[in-house]
Amino acid sequence: MNTTPEVPEILTADVTIVGFGPVGKLLAIQLARRGHRVVVVDRKQAGYPLPRAVTHCSDFARILQSVGLAPDTIPEVTQPYDDMYVWRNGIGQTLVEVDWSGVGESGWYNTYFFNQPDLEDRLDALVAELPSVTVLRGWEAGDLSQDAVAARAVLRRSEDGRQCTVISNWLVGADGANSGVRRWAGIDWHDDGFFYDWLVVDVKPGPELDFPHVASQLCDTARPATMVPGGPGRRRWEFMRLPGETKEELNRAEKAWELLAPYGVTPNNAELERHSVYTFQACWATRWRHGRVLLAGDAAHLMPPFAGQGLGAGMRDAVNLAWKLSAVLDGLADERLLDTYGPERSQHAVAFVKFSMALGEVICLTDPAEAAERDHRMIREWADTRTAPAPPRPGLGPGLHIGQHGGELAIQGRVALPGGRTSLLDDVLGGPGALLARHAEMLHGISPAERRILARVGIRLVALGDSDGADRDGITIVEDIDGTYHRWLDSLELEDSKTSVALIRPDFHLYGAGGSAEAPSLVESLLASLHGGHPTYGRDSHAARQSVPL
Numbered sequence: 001m002n003t004t005p006e007v008p009e010i011l012t013a014d015v016t017i018v019g020f021g022p023v024g025k026l027l028a029i030q031l032a033r034r035g036h037r038v039v040v041v042d043r044k045q046a047g048y049p050l051p052r053a054v055t056h057c058s059d060f061a062r063i064l065q066s067v068g069l070a071p072d073t074i075p076e077v078t079q080p081y082d083d084m085y086v087w088r089n090g091i092g093q094t095l096v097e098v099d100w101s102g103v104g105e106s107g108w109y110n111t112y113f114f115n116q117p118d119l120e121d122r123l124d125a126l127v128a129e130l131p132s133v134t135v136l137r138g139w140e141a142g143d144l145s146q147d148a149v150a151a152r153a154v155l156r157r158s159e160d161g162r163q164c165t166v167i168s169n170w171l172v173g174a175d176g177a178n179s180g181v182r183r184w185a186g187i188d189w190h191d192d193g194f195f196y197d198w199l200v201v202d203v204k205p206g207p208e209l210d211f212p213h214v215a216s217q218l219c220d221t222a223r224p225a226t227m228v229p230g231g232p233g234r235r236r237w238e239f240m241r242l243p244g245e246t247k248e249e250l251n252r253a254e255k256a257w258e259l260l261a262p263y264g265v266t267p268n269n270a271e272l273e274r275h276s277v278y279t280f281q282a283c284w285a286t287r288w289r290h291g292r293v294l295l296a297g298d299a300a301h302l303m304p305p306f307a308g309q310g311l312g313a314g315m316r317d318a319v320n321l322a323w324k325l326s327a328v329l330d331g332l333a334d335e336r337l338l339d340t341y342g343p344e345r346s347q348h349a350v351a352f353v354k355f356s357m358a359l360g361e362v363i364c365l366t367d368p369a370e371a372a373e374r375d376h377r378m379i380r381e382w383a384d385t386r387t388a389p390a391p392p393r394p395g396l397g398p399g400l401h402i403g404q405h406g407g408e409l410a411i412q413g414r415v416a417l418p419g420g421r422t423s424l425l426d427d428v429l430g431g432p433g434a435l436l437a438r439h440a441e442m443l444h445g446i447s448p449a450e451r452r453i454l455a456r457v458g459i460r461l462v463a464l465g466d467s468d469g470a471d472r473d474g475i476t477i478v479e480d481i482d483g484t485y486h487r488w489l490d491s492l493e494l495e496d497s498k499t500s501v502a503l504i505r506p507d508f509h510l511y512g513a514g515g516s517a518e519a520p521s522l523v524e525s526l527l528a529s530l531h532g533g534h535p536t537y538g539r540d541s542h543a544a545r546q547s548v549p550l
Contacts, residue, residue: 001128001135007157007164011134013039014329016153016168018141019175020047022116023297023314025123027172029067030322032130034458036329039166040133041155043140047124050274051202052116054230055081055308058104061112062412062508063315065426069122071112077122078114079232081215085111087378089371090220095378098388100215106508107412107424115231116311139164144171144184144293151292170325171293174314177283179299185290194282194304194357196364197241201256202230202274209269211235217363221371224363227263234273237263238305240364241277251277280304282357284350288342296321300342301349306359307391309352316507317345323433323506324400327457333530340399344407347397355392395509400529402512405492410504413484425462425485428478433459433506437519438489440465440475442501445520453527458506489513 015031017024020042028038056078061071064078071078085098100111127133136155143154151171155164173181182189205211215228223239230236239259241250249255256275257267284301288294297314321341327333362378365371382388396407412432414422426432435454437443440463446454451461451474464485465477480486492499497515503522505511514522 001130001133007136007162009164011039011164011166013037013134013166013168014170015039015325016041016141016151016166016171018042018153018171018173018181019179019297019299020044020135020137021174021176021297022053022120022123022311023318024172024174025120025127026063026067026315027174027296027318027322028133028135029123029126029130030318031326032127032132033067034322034326034330036132036326038133039136039168040127041136041139041141041153041166043138043158045138045158047117047120049117051230051234051236053305053311054113054116054228054234054236056112056114056312057308058106058108058110059409059508060312060315061108062106062426062432063319065108065424066319066432067123067126069119069126071108074119074122076232077118078112079229080109081111081113081213081229082109083214085215085217085228087217087219089375090218090222093375093379094382095219095375096382096388105409105411107414107426111308113229113231115234118231136164141166141175141180144181146171146292169292169329172296172321173293173299174296174318175299177281177298177302179295181293182285182295182299185293185295187288187290187295188286190284190286192282192353192357194280194360196280196304196360197247197250197277198280199239199241199250199256199259199275199277201237201239201260201272203235203237203260203265204233204271204273205235205265206269206271209265211265219363219365219371219374221366221368223259224366225259226363235265240366243366247277251275280306280360282353284346284353285342288346289338294321294338294341301346301353303349303353304356304360306363307352307356309356313345313349313352316348319507320345320509323458327530330456332453332456334532336532337400337530344396344399348394351392351394400505400526401510402525403514404494405499405502405510406512408510410502410508410510411484411488412508413480413488414482415478415485416481417478422481425478429460429462429476431458431460431506432504432508433457434462434504435459435501435519435523436485436489436504437461437463437501438486438516439463439500440472440477442516443475443519444473445517446523450523450527454523457530459503 014036017040020040082101085100087095104110139155139157141153145152153166173179218225226238296317401407443461461475464480489499492513499513500516501519502513503511
């Protein structure tokens with residue numbers, strides 16, 4: 001990473017990223033590791049030092065794994081939550097228990113709690129190892145322009161007014177909900193009209209405070225509140241602002257201690273790390289690309305925190321966009337590939353925005369009559385079913401995938417290696433992209449030229465077999481020791497054949513799946529699609545009939 005203060009009047013790069021939060025950092029890492037020159041600009045001199053996002057899910061963990069930050073390697077940053085999330089009303093009755101335990105399909109626990117500043121420090125360290133990334137802190141991007149060949153941003157340094165122009169092939173706005181890039185691009189911002197103010201309180205309990213590692217939601221008309229872990233050594237509370245109460249009244253340290261007192265948390269046994277009032281909103285950009293300018297993270301979508309998916313949505317944006325931008329920059333794909341980014345990711349993100357809103361509409365009730373009806377309904381449903389409402393499982397929206405399973409999240413399982421070692425498959429392959437087959441001979445029809453292109457895109461050939469770990473004819477053979485991949489392939493039902501091959505994109509999602517003889521057709525379809533052609537997967541196959549053109 002280059003952070004030299006001697007910034008020339010003109011900088012050139014493959015990609016400019018405006019915003020150096022977690023999404024901008026992840027995108028910079030992914031692009032630079034693929035061989036591209038990146039300039040990142042952020043108007044702040046330093047990263048935000050206090051907690052913000054605190055929870056992430058299994059596929060977020062897989063994203064961290066993909067850059068060398070697997071959760072089990074950074075226990076001081078993130079820790080699993082293998083338990084229930086309990087909702088109670090104001091008199092202590094259980095409304096529902098949401099199961100946050102267990103391991104998800106991405107091979108990691110379904111739920112983690114983490115400290116964002118510590119995670120950002122780890123991402124900063126990864127960026128610092130990359131000489132092709134230039135980070136400009138304390139510079140603000142303005143006067144953006146673009147033409148058929150480049151995007152330009154005039155930067156101004158806050159400390160002395162010095163200016164620099166960055167010229168790049170592409171520019172990404174990862175600059176938050178108030179994105180200046182989005183405003184400059186003239187992209188409309190849809191607001192779903194969801195507004196609630198909450199006081200967010202982060203606490204570091206002292207050693208004498210033996211606080212249980214629990215997550216709970218208090219649906220109390222007197223004051224809705226949330227209590228969850230806040231990452232190793234921390235706890236978080238959130239308290240809703242009541243009607244007639246001002247933000248200023250709520251956002252005081254004295255008020256925070258007053259609200260914490262019923263939980264046994266006092267200045268004598270805990271440190272108040274942060275308190276801040278946030279307005280929880282539900283918004284999204286109506287399009288995510290304007291010529292050579294793209295949006296990611298909160299610049300593209302903003303959601304209430306009730307589903308714990310806000311930052312996760314932004315990290316998914318980064319992995320989707322990174323491999324596509326790289327393919328375009330490397331000449332492996334037509335720039336029309338980038339038109340698939342927004343439709344794919346927005347459908348997924350908006351599904352979680354709406355789910356978060358639905359949770360908020362249950363949690364934020366302060367009218368006693370409405371809350372009583374809610375309590376009666378939820379208690380009855382819980383007694384009858386003992387099943388919590390399931391979160392959405394959205395696949396990608398229309399884009400670069402085919403067939404009835406295209407756009408679904410691909411799993412990750414553990415496989416055996418020589419000497420009795422086991423590993424998650426992504427670590428064996430060096431990334432998530434794979435053309436996976438039940439048997440190696442199903443992949444023999446992939447030509448050497450096609451294999452080279454797949455490798456450059458980030459897709460490796462892998463087959464299930466014994467555990468000798470051999471790389472036979474360019475195909476990695478692994479043993480599916482738990483039967484995870486066989487069960488998954490069995491679950492991918494096709495209309496007229498058994499699923500035997502699955503083409504997994506570098507962002508963990510399926511391009512498509514097929515029968516035992518269809519690996520070459522899948523590859524041909526993907527490569528044609530990268531260059532703006534229509535998928536041509538099988539003249540009469542179900543996947544061809546379900547294909548989505550670019």
